[in-house]
Amino acid sequence: MQLQPTASHFIDGEYVEDPSGAPIDIVYPATGEVIGQVFAATPTIIERALDSAKAGQKVWAAMSGRERGRILTRAAAMIMERNHELSVLETYDTGKPYQETSAVDATSGADALEFFGGLAASLTGEHIPLGEDWVYTVREPLGVCVGIGAWNYPTQIACWKGAPALACGNAMVFKPSETTPMCALKVAEILLEAGLPKGVYNVVQGMGEVGAALVNDPRVDKVSLTGSVPTGKKVYAAAASHMKHVTMELGGKSPLIIFDDADVENAVGGAILGNFYSSGQVCSNGTRVFVQKGIKEKFIARLAERLGDAVIGDPLDEATSFGPMVSERQMNIVLGYMAKGKDEGARLVYGGERLERDGFYLAPTVFADVTDDMTIAREEIFGPVMSVLDFDTEEEVIARANATEFGLSAGVFTSDLSRGHRVIGKLEAGSCFINSYNDAPVEAPFGGVKMSGVGRENSKEAINHYSQVKSVYVRMGDVEAPF
Numbered sequence: 001m002q003l004q005p006t007a008s009h010f011i012d013g014e015y016v017e018d019p020s021g022a023p024i025d026i027v028y029p030a031t032g033e034v035i036g037q038v039f040a041a042t043p044t045i046i047e048r049a050l051d052s053a054k055a056g057q058k059v060w061a062a063m064s065g066r067e068r069g070r071i072l073t074r075a076a077a078m079i080m081e082r083n084h085e086l087s088v089l090e091t092y093d094t095g096k097p098y099q100e101t102s103a104v105d106a107t108s109g110a111d112a113l114e115f116f117g118g119l120a121a122s123l124t125g126e127h128i129p130l131g132e133d134w135v136y137t138v139r140e141p142l143g144v145c146v147g148i149g150a151w152n153y154p155t156q157i158a159c160w161k162g163a164p165a166l167a168c169g170n171a172m173v174f175k176p177s178e179t180t181p182m183c184a185l186k187v188a189e190i191l192l193e194a195g196l197p198k199g200v201y202n203v204v205q206g207m208g209e210v211g212a213a214l215v216n217d218p219r220v221d222k223v224s225l226t227g228s229v230p231t232g233k234k235v236y237a238a239a240a241s242h243m244k245h246v247t248m249e250l251g252g253k254s255p256l257i258i259f260d261d262a263d264v265e266n267a268v269g270g271a272i273l274g275n276f277y278s279s280g281q282v283c284s285n286g287t288r289v290f291v292q293k294g295i296k297e298k299f300i301a302r303l304a305e306r307l308g309d310a311v312i313g314d315p316l317d318e319a320t321s322f323g324p325m326v327s328e329r330q331m332n333i334v335l336g337y338m339a340k341g342k343d344e345g346a347r348l349v350y351g352g353e354r355l356e357r358d359g360f361y362l363a364p365t366v367f368a369d370v371t372d373d374m375t376i377a378r379e380e381i382f383g384p385v386m387s388v389l390d391f392d393t394e395e396e397v398i399a400r401a402n403a404t405e406f407g408l409s410a411g412v413f414t415s416d417l418s419r420g421h422r423v424i425g426k427l428e429a430g431s432c433f434i435n436s437y438n439d440a441p442v443e444a445p446f447g448g449v450k451m452s453g454v455g456r457e458n459s460k461e462a463i464n465h466y467s468q469v470k471s472v473y474v475r476m477g478d479v480e481a482p483f
């Protein structure tokens with residue numbers, strides 16, 4: 001399989017190279033080998049991308065919603081047909097096991113293209129009667145949108161931002177994370193093949209400064225970022241100075257609350273999905289697992305047993321269920337947190353170390369007896385580290401769960417459904433789960449409150465974040481003016 005991208009950037013319907021940009025190595029996380037290289041966008045490349053987006057957007061917005069939708073749904077079908085190839089690429093980009101990438105990465109990108117493709121023809125305004133006069137509203141595109149991606153879901157993020165933006169008639173310039181530059185280029189290629197006019201979906205590579213240059217450009221009308229809170233603050237501030245629209249999908253330190261009456265097997269399953277999928281590199285993870293005292297030891301024992309069933313190894317082997325960290329840098333950050341957990345007195349139940357093999361592998365790790373003030377209970381780790389905290393009462397756990405600046409997700413496991421709804425109702429989080437964890441269907445809004453973000457991705461909600469409403473007052477009679 002050809003891994004080295006045809007060229008670094010995709011602009012105006014074609015691959016474009018400019019080797020005068022800073023070189024960026026593409027590293028396969030499972031071995032640490034360099035498998036390709038791209039070049040960061042130079043100012044000339046950024047200029048070309050924005051010019052082509054500006055021109056492409058006019059052509060695209062002039063098409064009917066139905067025509068736009070047909071192209072997006074065609075792209076969705078093409079992604080599904082090529083799922084194997086795209087999943088292998090995603091595995092090389094991120095190190096995530098093929099078992100995962102073939103199930104949730106390109107497929108969830110296709111879901112978004114299909115869903116928003118289906119909505120495109122229905123984006124209408126309304127008629128507001130005012131006696132003789134009336135107002136009609138028109139849902140219009142914003143213009144040129146910039147998407148900036150994190151490295152954990154490169155195909156999904158490229159589609160989750162692109163699909164609603166394009167359905168509404170916008171153009172996009174997408175900058176993937178420098179750590180995972182390959183997948184978004186394939187998304188751009190497929191969209192073009194599906195019939196997207198050139199210039200409507202462009203990809204440029206680069207680090208933070210390329211993202212910053214895009215955010216600050218006056219031709220850009222909206223910025224959608226998936227990333228950390230510190231980056232989110234910078235990007236939000238830069239966008240605000242131009243009064244641009246934003247969507248911010250940022251980090252979390254989400255609570256997963258397990259009551260004594262929960263089904264232990266399901267609760268352990270939820271905690272595994274909420275901490276170890278993608279080696280823990282998921283923003284919505286429920287990394288503060290509050291377990292009521294009566295069930296705690298049973299929960300921990302069963303968790304440790306099931307972690308022993310994880311198949312850690314070559315991510316391209318379909319049997320592998322747990323892969324490496326995305327990069328050496330991220331691995332070292334997480335190792336630092338594992339050390340802090342031990343130093344601050346948490347009880348190490350499982351893992352807690354780097355695995356002896358090539359690549360950036362860490363053991364799935366569980367700390368018990370974690371207290372609210374410990375660093376591992378307060379900061380987002382973005383790795384396979386679960387903190388188990390004990391609690392006695394419902395009121396206590398709600399207060400402790402909410403005592404964080406983040407508010408992305410929250411989950412509750414209980415067999416008492418009224419308690420499930422009551423507790424979820426009091427948790428400060430955008431994306432919540434009852435007796436489940438980390439499901440993200442495109443039909444449901446996804447996003448955070450507090451420092452975890454602004455706006456929502458997916459669902460009909462996303463349309464409001466990629467379009468604006470024009471209202472038009474129509475007077476049927478004469479104009480009465482005071483003089």
Ligand code: NDP
Nearest residue numbers: 149150151177178207208211212227228231249250251283
């Ligand atoms: P970062 O915040 O470091 O980077 C996110 C993206 O922003 C990257 O493409 C980065 O470029 C770019 N960037 C960095 N600085 C700037 C700037 N000043 N202006 C514009 N763009 C900039 O996050 P990571 O990539 O390290 O991803 C991990 C983080 O993302 C975690 O904290 C996680 O919580 C969060 N995340 C949130 C999700 C959500 O939906 N809420 C989903 C997934 C991740 P580069 O890195 O190439 O320099």
